[in-house]
Amino acid sequence: MAQAKVIVMLKKEVSDVQGVTIQQTMQKLDHAEVAKIRVGKYFEIELNGDGLTKDQLKQKLEDICENVLSNTVVEEYQYELLD
Amino acid sequence: MKFAVVVFPGSNCDMDCYHALRDVVQAPVECVWFREALPPDVTAAVIPGGFSYGDYLRCGALAKHAPVMKSVRELAAKGNPVIGICNGFQILTETGMLPGALLKNTCLHFLCHDVDLKTERKDTIFSANLKDVVRFPIAHGEGNYYIDADGLKRIEDNNQVLFRYCSPEGVVNDGYNPNGSLNNIAGVLNEQGNVLGMMPHPERAAEMTLGCDDGKALFESILGALV
DSSP, X not given: OEEEEEEEEEOTTSOOHHHHHHHHHHHHXXXXXXXXXXXXXXXXXXXXXXXXXXXXXXXXXXXXXXXXIOOTTTEEEEEEEEO | OOEEEEEOTTBOSHHHHHHIIIIISOOOEEEEETTSOOOTTOOEEEEOOBOGGXXXXXXXXTGGGSTHHHHHHHHHHTXXXXXXXXXXXXXXXXXXXSSSEEEOOTTOSOEEEEXXXXXXXXXXXXXXXXXXXXXXXXXXXXXXXXXXXXXXXXXXXXXOEEEEEEOTTOXXXXXXXXXXXXXXXXXXXXXXXXXXXXXXXXXXXXXXXXXXXXXXXXXXXXXXXXX
């Protein structure tokens, strides 16, 4: 069983209103050192990749990230395939 | 001529749309479950509001992959009318049938109140009978329309914006923008003009029992274009 980790974040140019709100609250909570927060999603995936090469698994993972886990109009993703 | 109202697990405006079509404008209509394909005699499809798949992952992200969407895409490709309302709009942007995406409202609140909308065009299959300014309810947490700068220029140049949030007199400015949408955009068309997505709910303002019947004209416009 192969393991993968995926992080999906809003693109830099897209305003992250959740992040801004959390950061503003941090300021009020005596955490003035928090200058910026961006909120994203983190996925841990187990892949049943019997018979697939690492490249084929990567391709599968990329397809999953591109077409399901992220909306590339507003988000970007990064993934890591663990051995 | 026949309408289909597509029903996903979590849709909750399907019966409102069905009622507006069947009882208010008296159009032939049937509900189609997400596992099915649209029947061959369907000539227009409504993707209703709600919380398809519980809004898991992203609003509309999982509905995009439902079996019924293949035939919705095919119907749209033939030039037939497809309208997505609220969650339906989010689903149509996720599929790429409409440009842009819907982000969280800038205020982070779920907004549930009436809004005034400027009808930008009357020469579409959705808007021929609409007034210059219409009043529909909104009910959403993610209705903040976003598209990158090039995309925004493209849809504005192509006159793809059908509705903008405005004052009761039709003045469009930031003061009447409830959710942070770029250029006060509340509804957009595809390039061909046969697919519409909008966050406000015309089906909730389709008869005077509901306090306003501005929405009736939208369904009548589609009906008029199909007959």
